[in-house]
Amino acid sequence: MLERFTIGCGTSSNSSKLIHGGLRYLETGRFGLVKESLKDRKRLFELYPDLVEMVPFYLPVYDDSLRPWWMIRTGLGMYDLFSQQPQYHCRYINNKDFAEKFPGVKTAGLRRVYVYYDGKTNDLELTRRIAQDAFGSGCAVRENCQVVSVDGDDKVFRVLYRDSSGEHEVEAPLLINAAGPWIDEVNAKYCLPHNYRNNKVSGIHIVINRAVVPECMFLQTNNRRIFFMIPWDEGKTMIGTTERMENCTCDEVQVQEDDVNYLLDCANHYLREAVSQDDICHTFLGIRPLVMDKNDNTDATSMSRDYKIDIIRQGETKLIHVYGGKLTTCLSMAEKVSARVS
Numbered sequence: 001m002l003e004r005f006t007i008g009c010g011t012s013s014n015s016s017k018l019i020h021g022g023l024r025y026l027e028t029g030r031f032g033l034v035k036e037s038l039k040d041r042k043r044l045f046e047l048y049p050d051l052v053e054m055v056p057f058y059l060p061v062y063d064d065s066l067r068p069w070w071m072i073r074t075g076l077g078m079y080d081l082f083s084q085q086p087q088y089h090c091r092y093i094n095n096k097d098f099a100e101k102f103p104g105v106k107t108a109g110l111r112r113v114y115v116y117y118d119g120k121t122n123d124l125e126l127t128r129r130i131a132q133d134a135f136g137s138g139c140a141v142r143e144n145c146q147v148v149s150v151d152g153d154d155k156v157f158r159v160l161y162r163d164s165s166g167e168h169e170v171e172a173p174l175l176i177n178a179a180g181p182w183i184d185e186v187n188a189k190y191c192l193p194h195n196y197r198n199n200k201v202s203g204i205h206i207v208i209n210r211a212v213v214p215e216c217m218f219l220q221t222n223n224r225r226i227f228f229m230i231p232w233d234e235g236k237t238m239i240g241t242t243e244r245m246e247n248c249t250c251d252e253v254q255v256q257e258d259d260v261n262y263l264l265d266c267a268n269h270y271l272r273e274a275v276s277q278d279d280i281c282h283t284f285l286g287i288r289p290l291v292m293d294k295n296d297n298t299d300a301t302s303m304s305r306d307y308k309i310d311i312i313r314q315g316e317t318k319l320i321h322v323y324g325g326k327l328t329t330c331l332s333m334a335e336k337v338s339a340r341v342s
């Protein structure tokens with residue numbers, strides 16, 4: 001595995017840090033993705049109990065919420081059915097108990113509050129641990145190396161890379177491109193044939209310098225999106241995320257003031273004491289590589305978070321590109337890739 005910087009430095013340290021089924025994907029009928037994610041959530045929780053913690057998410061429904069309570073209830077029922085983990089089934093709490101637990105959250109117009117469970121992780125640590133496990137199973141992991149060229153013939157790929165000790169060449173009949181949102185740039189740079197294209201959708205999170213909620217919250221916006229408020233280290237709160245289509249290269253994408261203000265507005269719709277730019281102590285940005293069918297003009301929210309494995313055979317060589325996906329589904333994705341290796 002050749003990584004140009006350090007393992008996890010890309011999208012995998014800038015996610016919402018949830019190991020989740022993706023409750024909102026039920027709305028767009030992505031049942032297969034939700035089922036697979038919930039299966040992987042359970043497996044990651046069992047494999048890395050010190051890094052994946054199941055926590056409650058509070059989901060209040062208000063009079064002005066765009067999705068009514070019965071729709072939320074139906075979605076949560078399906079989530080429970082798919083998860084096959086009865087100990088983490090959703091429940092309902094009364095408004096009075098919610099108001100006592102969340103004194104900083106408005107209760108005017110509150111209809112119902114549901115509690116469901118999902119996993120929370122340290123995405124960077126989890127990614128590094130998985131790489132470490134791969135290393136333990138015999139995978140050579142090289143950080144801080146720059147791929148200089150990819151050549152080859154019908155029998156073998158030749159990859160020339162450079163690190164602090166000089167230039168090295170590796171030869172293999174199989175090459176896997178798992179460059180996340182950089183995948184198209186890698187394809188272009190090394191002239192690798194491919195069948196799909198990537199859409200880059202950036203997402204930011206802001207970290208507020210105080211604890212505005214005691215537990216995780218899943219909230220609806222007034223444009224039919226959703227966002228999270230998640231208790232963060234040292235009494236802070238993480239709020240995210242946004243979706244912005246990007247047309248520049250991945251390394252040029254920057255946090256936009258509009259997105260920061262959007263998140264502040266989303267949070268302030270629910271908070272008694274408003275948060276402002278002055279409360280932000282940290283902002284981070286990641287890029288979702290979303291695979292989309294050609295000529296599809298749907299907006300980023302409804303684009304699939306599913307992944308595609310693209311296989312190019314030439315003579316005795318095989319090139320595998322991994323497009324899209326979620327941190328949560330990394331195990332299933334890896335298994336599907338390895339099944340296609342042999």
Ligand SMILES: Cc1cc2nc3c(=O)[nH]c(=O)nc-3n(C[C@H](O)[C@H](O)[C@H](O)COP(=O)(O)OP(=O)(O)OC[C@H]3O[C@@H](n4cnc5c(N)ncnc54)[C@H](O)[C@@H]3O)c2cc1C
Pocket residue numbers: 002003004005006007008009010011012013014015016017018019020145146147178179180181182186201202203204241285286287288324325326327328329
């Ligand atoms: C805002 C946001 C929130 C998200 N929240 C969640 C969530 O809560 N839960 C969840 O399951 N998923 C979430 N995701 C999705 C998840 O983060 C990604 O699916 C996952 O991190 C992608 O991992 P990856 O290894 O494919 O890509 P990356 O982690 O980006 O890794 C790609 C690596 O390729 C390297 N690279 C690039 N070019 C080269 C080159 N030429 N040579 C060598 N190396 C190269 C990069 O340095 C990088 O480290 C979120 C994504 C975003 C953007």
